[in-house]
Amino acid sequence: MPTILGQNQYGKAENRVVKITRDGATHHIKDLNVSVALSGDMDEVHYSGSNANVLPTDTTKNTVFAFAKEYGIESAEQFGIHLARHFVTSQEPVHRARIRIEEYAWERIETSDAGEAKHSFVRKGQEIRTAQVTFDGEKWEVISGVKDLTVLNSTNSEFWGYIKDKYTTLKETYDRILATDVSGKWRFNWTDDEQTMPDWEESYEQVRKHLLQAFAETYSLSLQQTLYQMGARVIDNRSEIDEVRFSLPNKHNFLVDLEPFGLKNDNEVYYASDRPYGLIEATILRDGCEARIPVDLTNL
Amino acid sequence: MPTILGQNQYGKAENRVVKITRDGATHHIKDLNVSVALSGDMDEVHYSGSNANVLPTDTTKNTVFAFAKEYGIESAEQFGIHLARHFVTSQEPVHRARIRIEEYAWERIETSDAGEAKHSFVRKGQEIRTAQVTFDGEKWEVISGVKDLTVLNSTNSEFWGYIKDKYTTLKETYDRILATDVSGKWRFNWTDDEQTMPDWEESYEQVRKHLLQAFAETYSLSLQQTLYQMGARVIDNRSEIDEVRFSLPNKHNFLVDLEPFGLKNDNEVYYASDRPYGLIEATILRDGCEARIPVDLTNL
Amino acid sequence: MPTILGQNQYGKAENRVVKITRDGATHHIKDLNVSVALSGDMDEVHYSGSNANVLPTDTTKNTVFAFAKEYGIESAEQFGIHLARHFVTSQEPVHRARIRIEEYAWERIETSDAGEAKHSFVRKGQEIRTAQVTFDGEKWEVISGVKDLTVLNSTNSEFWGYIKDKYTTLKETYDRILATDVSGKWRFNWTDDEQTMPDWEESYEQVRKHLLQAFAETYSLSLQQTLYQMGARVIDNRSEIDEVRFSLPNKHNFLVDLEPFGLKNDNEVYYASDRPYGLIEATILRDGCEARIPVDLTNL
Amino acid sequence: MPTILGQNQYGKAENRVVKITRDGATHHIKDLNVSVALSGDMDEVHYSGSNANVLPTDTTKNTVFAFAKEYGIESAEQFGIHLARHFVTSQEPVHRARIRIEEYAWERIETSDAGEAKHSFVRKGQEIRTAQVTFDGEKWEVISGVKDLTVLNSTNSEFWGYIKDKYTTLKETYDRILATDVSGKWRFNWTDDEQTMPDWEESYEQVRKHLLQAFAETYSLSLQQTLYQMGARVIDNRSEIDEVRFSLPNKHNFLVDLEPFGLKNDNEVYYASDRPYGLIEATILRDGCEARIPVDLTNL
16 A cells, blocks of 8 residues: 555534523623544544544534533633543543633623623623643643734834845834734643642633733834743743743734825824734743644644 | 616725824824725716726825824714815815724733733724714714624523414524624714714713613513614613614524433533524614614625 | 614524435535525514514524425525515515525536546635525515626726825826726516516526626726726626626735836736725616615625 | 743745736736745844844845746745745845745636637636745755635445444434535655756646545545545655645535425435534555644644
8 A cells, every 4th residue: 555644633623612600690601612633543434434433523522512511611621621531531442632622701791780790791802712632541731822812012112133135125113013913822731630730710811911911011122022021921920831832923003104295103103904914933931841832823 | 878877986995094192101092994985976987987086095095094193083983074074075076975984992901010001902802893974065974883792691581472384493492592793883963063073982882881781681582672672772871873773693502402411401501503693683763763874784 | 662663674694505406326516505584564573572473583594495495496596586485475474575695606526537527516616696585575676696706907907197186196007907806786677477587597607707708808997997897798788687786896916116126027026905905886777777786785 | 041942933924926927918827825934043033132133024025026026936836945945045044944825826707709818817716725835955845735625525425333422413324415625735755956846836736636536536434534535546646745634624514304394305405514513634645754744734
């Protein structure tokens, strides 16, 4: 046979599960998008089409919904851990499970009497929280993250002192807008059931806070520098995390030339451009730790 | 000539203007997407290609950016009024201008010392605010709105007592999730420069509050009833508004059947479905007023 | 009561129906996205929540799938006619039905022996065909259309002789790229069951051909002129159609300035810009006919 | 320093370059979306913000447009090779360049006299072609690909004989629709300037043909089996390729239950579902070759 099978995985992607927990008249909501990917002893289904080792993707979907009832959804990470453990330990041909989750946050609607509605919610919409849990029967890998968190500094950003070659036309600037959509992933050093598990909810809130603050508080000479500070701030403050990876588009807000109209644009009016954009990507590691988050978080 | 020209309009769409206002070290941001549509004495450009009456769309773009400097951006509506007045009054062939604006809200990043960053922002992301200003040289029409505001009631929604025909299989329900993405538009009764202009920023915040509260506080027997209450609450509380139009998808969250797994689903676990969805659309009017908002806010 | 109900409609949107017709081993496919909107005697459901006059949107969905079996899908328009007639004639409170359909075209995969696969298809992907059928119990209105059909002329387009005001910086050009995504709708003069029905499939193919040819064969002094020629070509050649409406973005392909690099750009290298874009919209009518297609085909 | 920098890269993403080549009155068009990612001696820009080793992303953008003039665009791959070589060989701190390209195909509009327009095009729209070229100063890696190529077999697909656990409810089927959006990447064994370069255009057309034919001609017992056949067909027929990776969603077309309406659905009427979907991913290798295409082509 001139061809062989390499890495492979399968499962049901994008199971949209909404869990309502009733505490008397007060309801709580968790809103997840769960994707399952299983791998293991799966050569035969590729070679001959025999499904003898295949747990149907439809079954993995059913399991997601059943587990929302059986275990509840304490956090995206904890929910992923329940699922990954189940697939690997209950099916002999499944050697590895990877659960990816997107979480959409909601907040309570304010009522007419300035209170909080007990069972009425409005989607927060500011960012998407992500979690990825992988289990091979022995070790855990948990990588949490964020995407679509759009931030902007209207000053305290410069860009100068770069290489000029024959294709360089960009002028140096000492005051520009710096804006990006934060896509980040961070890896926990929790890998074993014997270790104390992090508080996933608290950890997310803290990481989010630190990366926002680092973005705001770094006087920036380059987006790379800001990115590094964002990652370092997370590593420095959160001992449960060993590695951070960011993919940050440099969303250009170009100063509009108003001189043809006899107007002076004193860093006031900008044109927000779509494409092209700079794309800055890097990993920040706790010293002595190994990088394990894949390099590409985007397709471009 | 067997064919004739009917209604026509042209302009530059989606001018993405970001305006930074500096109040010492404290900056303020307005982030708009502005679309211009002009009409008037434009037959010849269609028939012969003569551009003698055509102000280039590129010029309308330049005007948007220049006006951000010349007038600032107090509100989307006020900015639209400046632009519409300019095009109609400065160019004889332009008889009517319609300015459409989307606004993206930002909030300040919280700093390490629990203060508010002076020039660092995170996009709020909860909804998109819209405004449409039309001017024909005499009368103004201002229609403001909101889109992509996602809300959910986890109880207090029933659906029963409907028509059953031979294609009906739906079971009646006395407790369901009611969820929608609010798309709404509301028309102001300000139409004339002689009238006192509404406070556009305050009006938006109040309308938004009222429609959210009406959604939360209506015990719902149908999404139509909820929609009507949302519109009536706005009309009742905001004297500056005469007409509201909503387009509300009924975003189905289906209760998952867990019985095959020996589990009881007591209104806890739902599957959030994408398509198809119900689509409920209606106009609510102040008694005695005429409907002027077009019927279709969506393409489907 | 200070508020009253205006125009309203409801139904199930985006029912994705795929119909396979087997002619021995040779299969045929129709792939539609069907949206139902009903209106009529529906005040009470808005005022009190009584659903006594409401055929559930779930039932309208079931009807779409059942009719695919009962009537087949000869064309999007014919399918819409079956559905609209059914809703209006079978339910007394329903006075008007509007069916909107998107159709996705497929073509056969070529086999190893250079034949055509009998039951294997690849989606064509070039454009989306649309149809809208409205019935009020007496008269029909059929508006067909196309969207996302992207076309480009690499020459034979000029733009000069326009108004210059103080905000004008654009230079006149005698050779530019003209590119657009065609969004068009056309209204048939078939309105009555007594009339001979058009051949909807043939009509679509012919209209599509004529508008493409008019785009290609018009030496253009403005996109407005090209738009008018596209509409006029359709009206002139297709007697079953009385009105055409186009919404054409002027997708800017800007000549890149290569002089800083010592290169001459002789209409060779362009930058395809996303936003902003010109947006040209107009109706073309058969002389003596009334315009009935709504003005806005887009949201901006 | 408790944190260190790991892998990093930067560049300008999504440069939309359109190249028109004039052969007398006959024009040719190439339409690309080009993304540049550079890495090398870039620690300092992250640590201190010094840009001394940074070629600005704006310069990489300029280079893309300049090279479209200087070298033309023979193929996406060849264009990427020119760019990658330039960045690595012209800038000492740049040790590695990765160029990613999306290509959009166009075809000529048919004219009134049944000829082909010389300079009028309609975008083909069936799929997006991709290419990725990486150069480290010594070795080349070229990975080409396709995405958004939607295919469907209306029969000759079964699914049975799988594992049943307590969460399994799926019924076995002996005749179902099999549909997917093909996302594939394939790696060339051309790695060295000394080797003869493949004919990139011909190779793409042939790979595309083989994977479509394998999809159509495989009687399928599982999507995994079909996927493997698609990859094996490419490896078997194209000696220039050593590795293929597919990510294939199993786009469910569910048979609609029409029995409640007294109708029999004999594999005729299907509901095309959006989410969740199966997701099948695998690598197929020429025997003896090493896998180098990253595992995840999607974000879920």
